[in-house]
Amino acid sequence: MNLQPLEIAGAIHGPHLLILAGVHGDEYEPIAAVRRLAETIDSRQLRGTVTLVPIANHPAFASRSRTGSDHLDLARTFPGFRHGKPTEQIAFAINELIEEADFLIDLHTGGLTMEISPLVGYMLVSDAATLEAQRQMAAAFGLPIVWGTSARLEGRSLSAARDANVPAIYAEWGGGGGCNPDGVAAYIQGCKQVMGALKMIADLPAAADVDRYVIEDDRDASGHLQINYPAPIAGYYEASAALDAMIVPGDELGRIYDPQTLDPTPICATQRGRLITRRVLPAVDVGDCLAVILEDPADKGSFDE
Ligand SMILES: [Zn+2]
Incomplete structure (x- = not known):
């Protein structure tokens, strides 16, 4: 080589x-x-x-x-x-x-x-x-x-x-x-x-x-850019949250639309932090990463929402 x-x-x-x-x-x-x-x-x-x-x-x-x-x-x-x-x-x-x-x-x-x-x-x-x-x-x-x-x-x-x-x-x-x-x-x-x-x-x-x-952030899961928010179903993904947005749990990150019925499945945040990665290619398979939220391990919920 x-x-x-x-x-x-x-x-x-x-x-x-x-x-x-x-x-x-x-x-x-x-x-x-x-x-x-x-x-x-x-x-x-x-x-x-x-x-x-x-x-x-x-x-x-x-x-x-x-x-x-x-x-x-x-x-x-x-x-x-x-x-x-x-x-x-x-x-x-x-x-x-x-x-x-x-x-x-x-x-x-x-x-x-x-x-x-x-x-x-x-x-x-x-x-x-x-x-x-x-x-x-x-x-x-x-x-x-x-x-x-x-x-x-x-x-x-x-x-x-x-x-x-x-x-x-x-x-x-x-x-x-x-x-x-x-x-x-x-x-x-x-x-x-x-x-x-x-x-x-x-x-x-x-x-x-x-x-x-x-x-x-020295936690074991920190640093992964490929395994977060895996798509629960296949379909057409449309991101709604903007890159660099400050996110709190429950915020909608985007939706996966069923390609036939067009029924939406919302993808919601479970973390608090800055949205640093989002999927831009709409076609998704089960397990594809949709987003990464950068958590601050020192953050106790102080930033303005
Ligand atoms: Zn790379």
Whole structure:
């Protein structure tokens, strides 16, 4: 398995940053952003090395889907196997890149089916220096939501980074098909701001002012973006709650309409928090994720409803 990463070696010795795009094959803003980074990072002005993987999961990209034809989710397959199924081989190859790196950024979106509020996340790892480095990378990336989640999640690139003690963040921005230029720009800016914080580049583009919403939640279920609010029936889903809305239990998130009778089945929230993910592809099967609500473990019901 050869991922054909692009390596930009700076004129001055410094940290080694690995940036991944296309871990999921239907997430296009990261792929465009990494290509643009490859075109614009000037090795003469660079301290350290940047390794770029523009499309980590070629089989999934070719399938226009989250996964390739073996249907394994690459983001649940780390550290992979050298002689395993295609997705396991990709995970193994990326794991080797992670072990060689000093820092990792893994870029995602909601893919064809979901849209996700711009957020940057990391694992609440036990190593204090690594955790602090991740907090600083996440703050530097500059997206509105910063989400520290359970370090016990397995199979992710961040799990591989945790095991290699490599400070790592991931990011999410939008989704729903196509490639939003605002998302591409946010990812280019975010990666460059992290490179600036790591003192790898000097002349930074001006940072946008963002209202920061920081949640650190060490509960086991925290950090899952794919298993919440599973559709109880198949049908046509129409989301009603807006992304970033503050939700309380009982709020209607959307409705599944029976494709024949058009009878609606309301999907209601059971949690309090910020709606950070919602399904945008209307056709749903039983079990498809419809929404993710970001709970604040410190929240005792104080925000204005
Ligand atoms: Zn993804």
